Amino acid sequence: MRIGFGHDIHQLAAGKKLIIGGVELAFEKGFVAHSDGDVLYHALVDALLGALALGDIGGHFPNDDPQWKNKNSKHFVQHAYKLVQQKGYKLANIDAMVFAEAPKLKEHLVAMRKNIAGLLNLELDQVSVKAGTNEKCDAVGRGEAIEATVVVLVEKK
Numbered sequence: 001m002r003i004g005f006g007h008d009i010h011q012l013a014a015g016k017k018l019i020i021g022g023v024e025l026a027f028e029k030g031f032v033a034h035s036d037g038d039v040l041y042h043a044l045v046d047a048l049l050g051a052l053a054l055g056d057i058g059g060h061f062p063n064d065d066p067q068w069k070n071k072n073s074k075h076f077v078q079h080a081y082k083l084v085q086q087k088g089y090k091l092a093n094i095d096a097m098v099f100a101e102a103p104k105l106k107e108h109l110v111a112m113r114k115n116i117a118g119l120l121n122l123e124l125d126q127v128s129v130k131a132g133t134n135e136k137c138d139a140v141g142r143g144e145a146i147e148a149t150v151v152v153l154v155e156k157k
Helices: 039-051 074-086 106-119
Strands: 003-015 018-020 023-025 029-031 090-098 127-132 143-157
Touching: 003 039, 018 029, 018 106, 018 143, 023 143, 039 074, 039 090, 039 106, 039 143, 074 090, 090 106, 106 127
Parallel strands: 090 127
Antiparallel strands: 003 029, 003 143, 018 023, 090 143
């Protein structure tokens, strides 16, 4: 078994789309990013790659490469998952946390879990997504950014 950890944070700005865990949220701000900025998917990619020492999302999808401009981050997740499979591993479980002062994410967590489970051929009970705030501390706490962390457990097939 191997463990991977991923983290991502993106600033928020008016007039941008806000997509977290593949769910587009109605909100007055969205991510400042080269791709769609989905912090949950980006952290998941880094966790998947990290579990097998395969680098990070920036190495596989450089943010100065125009082919990734506004790209749906599910493609990054699919790429990382394919690499995990090629190395002879399968996913045991995923545990994720998204930090945001606003919008409130509770009502969207099941949809995020379903999206991740669907992309990675997992059962819903193998995917945990939780939400929290930073209690008004730092950029996330001031509503200037949203952050995500993900831990994955992979095991040999």
